Amino acid sequence: MKVTMVGTGYVGLVSGVCFADFGHEVVCVDKDPGKIETLNAGGVPIFEPGLDALIAKNVKAGRLSFTTDLTAAMQDTDAVFIAVGTPSRRGDGYADLSYVYAAAEEIAGLIKDFTVVVTKSTVPVGTGDEVERIMSEHVSRDLFEVVSNPEFLREGAAIDDFKRPDRVVVGTTDARAVAKMRELYRPLFINETPIVFTERRTSELTKYAANAFLATKITFINEIADLCEAVGANVQEVARGIGLDKRIGNKFLHAGPGYGGSCFPKDTLALVRTAEEANVALSIVSSVIEANESRKRRMANKIVAALGGDVHGLRICILGLAFKPNTDDMRDAPSLTIIPRLVDKGAEIVAYDPEAMDEAKKTLPDIEYADSAFRAIDGADAVVIATEWDEFRALDMRRVKSLLNAPNVIDLRNIYRGEQMRGLGFSYTNVGYPKPKET
Numbered sequence: 055m056k057v058t059m060v061g062t063g064y065v066g067l068v069s070g071v072c073f074a075d076f077g078h079e080v081v082c083v084d085k086d087p088g089k090i091e092t093l094n095a096g097g098v099p100i101f102e103p104g105l106d107a108l109i110a111k112n113v114k115a116g117r118l119s120f121t122t123d124l125t126a127a128m129q130d131t132d133a134v135f136i137a138v139g140t141p142s143r144r145g146d147g148y149a150d151l152s153y154v155y156a157a158a159e160e161i162a163g164l165i166k167d168f169t170v171v172v173t174k175s176t177v178p179v180g181t182g183d184e185v186e187r188i189m190s191e192h193v194s195r196d197l198f199e200v201v202s203n204p205e206f207l208r209e210g211a212a213i214d215d216f217k218r219p220d221r222v223v224v225g226t227t228d229a230r231a232v233a234k235m236r237e238l239y240r241p242l243f244i245n246e247t248p249i250v251f252t253e254r255r256t257s258e259l260t261k262y263a264a265n266a267f268l269a270t271k272i273t274f275i276n277e278i279a280d281l282c283e284a285v286g287a288n289v290q291e292v293a294r295g296i297g298l299d300k301r302i303g304n305k306f307l308h309a310g311p312g313y314g315g316s317c318f319p320k321d322t323l324a325l326v327r328t329a330e331e332a333n334v335a336l337s338i339v340s341s342v343i344e345a346n347e348s349r350k351r352r353m354a355n356k357i358v359a360a361l362g363g364d365v366h367g368l369r370i371c372i373l374g375l376a377f378k379p380n381t382d383d384m385r386d387a388p389s390l391t392i393i394p395r396l397v398d399k400g401a402e403i404v405a406y407d408p409e410a411m412d413e414a415k416k417t418l419p420d421i422e423y424a425d426s427a428f429r430a431i432d433g434a435d436a437v438v439i440a441t442e443w444d445e446f447r448a449l450d451m452r453r454v455k456s457l458l459n460a461p462n463v464i465d466l467r468n469i470y471r472g473e474q475m476r477g478l479g480f481s482y483t484n485v486g487y488p489k490p491k492e493t
């Protein structure tokens with residue numbers, strides 16, 4: 055099949071490349087000539103493990119190309135995907151759909167034969183209807199069908215998530231569109247991936263409901279972690295104990311500094327706004343948003359408390375800045391809330407992240423950056439593990455101790471064991487564990 059992918063952001067680029075790898079002929083389009091130039095020169099504008107190799111392979115095979123020219127890209131296309139950004143609108147939290155609608159209008163003007171127009175961007179319920187209305191002003195209604203096909207991929211695991219998803223959700227009841235979408239995802243039938251065909255609005259809402267539910271799960275375990283600390287219980291064992299119940303499931307039960315990223319914060323907010331408009335109270339999702347925001351703020355207090363209540367003049371090493379490992383994405387990362395608070399309290403910050411430092415410098419230009427974990431640790435009064443990158447999981451702790459001014463480790467991702475760390479002479483604080491017994 056011939057596929058046009060409009061938007062080479064995270065979702066667009068990964069989806070386009072993976073569709074090409076499925077064997078389809080894919081043209082990725084972006085208005086930003088810089089991005090297209092980078093891609094055509096063999097570069098990748100985002101950090102995603104495995105993506106560079108997959109792009110090179112499919113470009114070489116002649117199935118994948120990049121252009122700024124939508125007219126050329128849409129020649130004989132079977133399906134056009136709209137994968138442009140839907141950022142939170144400043145001030146009100148609604149999803150900003152102006153890029154989606156502009157793309158729809160442009161696409162409509164170029165349609166000649168029956169084309170499936172698929173919204174891949176996360177869009178609020180009813181967006182497909184509006185896209186259809188806009189397009190109908192420019193092209194005959196029987197020449198296109200607007201389909202919702204939300205993307206559930208995670209940054210850092212995007213290729214695997216795309217190629218081996220738990221399910222694919224497709225929102226359309228039009229038989230021609232169903233046939234095209236089946237053909238597009240045919241390679242997934244081989245591994246028996248369930249494809250949920252449903253009505254368009256239901257599909258749009260499914261994406262938000264999924265993200266809101268996952269954000270709720272994380273926030274729930276984070277609050278249980280606080281309770282564990284207060285009453286002397288162990289959150290990882292609670293998570294295991296509840297997660298083995300199949301009705302609950304063991305995923306997304308890792309306590310930590312609060313969720314961040316490009317999806318959960320934006321989508322939970324947009325869902326609540328949609329519900330408000332529909333006069334429905336989403337009290338659980340609203341509480342999740344509030345609890346997660348306040349958690350990120352409280353993490354700074356947790357660090358200060360672990361360091362005796364005053365960090366004035368202390369040099370604190372932050373390991374990990376991105377909102378999670380294997381990405382350079384800093385959007386809504388807990389580190390962006392924690393670091394300025396520590397600076398306000400008089401701490402001197404030195405940070406290291408394997409991939410996200412260039413991004414971090416845009417928001418946090420005034421802190422010090424080191425080019426390796428050990429350089430960041432050298433001479434610090436405490437180490438805070440803010441993101442669980444693999445390279446932080448097995449640090450030579452004897453060396454860490456010898457480099458530190460004072461042996462303080464605050465592990466916001468629970469990647470070390472308390473007994474072991476205390477055995478090595480560290481003052482060690484993590485999330486959701488009983489306080490160490492006084493000796």
Ligand code: UDX
Nearest residue numbers: 205206207208209306307308310313314315317377378
């Ligand atoms: C998420 C969804 O998982 C994905 O399906 C959707 O398409 C986009 O949003 P992503 O934002 O890439 O993906 O990352 P994810 O791995 O889901 O993590 C989100 C945040 O939750 C991170 O800040 C992570 O650290 C945090 N998290 C996740 C936890 O704190 N605990 C967990 O158990 C899981």
